[in-house]
Amino acid sequence: xxxxxxxxxxxxxxxxxxxxxxxxxxxxxxxxxxxxxxxxxxxxxxxxxxxxxxxxxxxxxxxxxxxxxxxxxxxxxxxxxxx
Amino acid sequence: xxxxxxxxxxxxxxxxxxxxxxxxxxxxxxxxxxxxxxxxxxxxxxxxxxxxxxxxxxxxxxxxxxxxxxxxxxxxxxxxxxxxxxxxxxxxxxxxxxxxxxxxxxxxxxxxxxxxxxxxxxxxxxxxxxxxxxxxxxxxxxxxxxxxxxxx
Numbered sequence: 001x002x003x004x005x006x007x008x009x010x011x012x013x014x015x016x017x018x019x020x021x022x023x024x025x026x027x028x029x030x031x032x033x034x035x036x037x038x039x040x041x042x043x044x045x046x047x048x049x050x051x052x053x054x055x056x057x058x059x060x061x062x063x064x065x066x067x068x069x070x071x072x073x074x075x076x077x078x079x080x081x082x083x
Numbered sequence: 084x085x086x087x088x089x090x091x092x093x094x095x096x097x098x099x100x101x102x103x104x105x106x107x108x109x110x111x112x113x114x115x116x117x118x119x120x121x122x123x124x125x126x127x128x129x130x131x132x133x134x135x136x137x138x139x140x141x142x143x144x145x146x147x148x149x150x151x152x153x154x155x156x157x158x159x160x161x162x163x164x165x166x167x168x169x170x171x172x173x174x175x176x177x178x179x180x181x182x183x184x185x186x187x188x189x190x191x192x193x194x195x196x197x198x199x200x201x202x203x204x205x206x207x208x209x210x211x212x213x214x215x216x217x218x219x220x221x222x223x224x225x226x227x228x229x230x231x232x233x234x235x
Contacts, residue, residue, distance in 0.1 A: 006135055007207035008218045059140035061203070075137060075205075079221030082165065082206035083118055083177055083197055 001070050003036075005046075006077035009053070012046030022070040029055050030064040032074065047076070054079055085149045085161040089141050091168040096178055103160050103182050110159050114189035115180040116197050122172035124219070127212045132219075134167040134176070137205035141165070148199045152181070155195070156188040163196060165204065195232045202229040 001022045010016050026035050033050060036043040047053060050064065056075040057066050068074055086102075088094075096117050104110050120132050149161050159182040166176050179196045183189040200206075208219035 004137070006137055006205065007209075010135075011218075056137070056140055056205070059137070059143055061144070061205075075140070077137070077205065078207060078218065080202060080205050081208045081219045081221055081225075082204035083201035083225075 001068070002073045004073065004075040006075065008078055009046055009076050013042055022068065027067060028064070029057065029062070029066050029068055029074065032068055033064070033076070052078060085146075085153070086163070087142060087145050087149060088164045089136060089138075089145070090164065090166060093166070093175060094164045094178055096175070099162055099164065099178060100180060103162060103180055107159070107182075109184065110182045111184040112186040112189045113180065113182045114186070114193045115178065116193050117175055118177040118197070120170045120172050120174045120176055124210055124212065124217075127210075127214065129172060129210050129212055131169055131171050131211040133169045133209045133211070135207045135209065136165075136167045140205050144204045145200070148196055148203065151199075152192045152196055156181075156183065156192045157185070158183050158188060158192055161192075161196075163200070165200065165206065167206065198225075198228045198232060201225045 001020050003020060004017045005013050023035060026032050033047050037047050054077050055062055057068060058073050100113060100115060104113055122129055145163050149163060162180045164178045170176060179193050181189045181192045202225050210217050210219055
């Protein structure tokens with residue numbers, strides 16, 4: 001699975017993308033975030049405030065309950081500020 | 084055919100508007116919004132702003148908004164140009180322009196598109212201020228402005 005990070009999520013994690021092998025136990029975005037937080041304190045800090053995270057799966061904006069599978073492109077980022 | 088561009092370079096609003104109506108005699112109205120970088124964010128002076136975006140998703144998200152605008156209003160054509168990278172106060176950030184036979188369709192669709200771009204296009208702004216670099220937080224007013232257009 002390809003993970004992408006933007007804005008302060010990218011800054012706090014310290015990288016803009018990474019490829020991971022998704023554990024079989026992780027089936028949705030919420031589970032993915034929980035698993036990432038258990039890996040390293042940097043994720044714990046960056047992804048602490050789950051309410052202020054936004055997520056896209058395969059470049060479509062979705063929510064924490066969205067299903068994820070190995071091979072997906074998942075992006076985690078702060079609320080968007082375009083225009 | 085809508086024009087959607089996500090680019091680092093500046094754009095020429097006059098040339099873009101001229102292109103939308105070139106050779107056409109059936110366009111009754113052209114409406115346009117150009118967003119610029121302000122030199123102040125609340126009490127703080129801004130030296131520059133860096134816009135980050137999600138290449139690929141940005142274009143798709145804007146395409147979806149434009150398709151939604153075309154479904155809601157009888158539009159002849161649409162142009163959306165959004166810049167990314169480092170910008171300074173006074174620089175142009177975004178252009179939204181639509182043409183239609185009727186003024187309400189173009190004025191309302193431009194308002195709709197800029198409201199949705201604020202909250203539904205994957206851009207993030209980092210402001211360079213005297214007290215350091217700061218990520219621009221999403222504003223509740225912008226969410227409310229975007230929600231206004233949600234079909235109820």
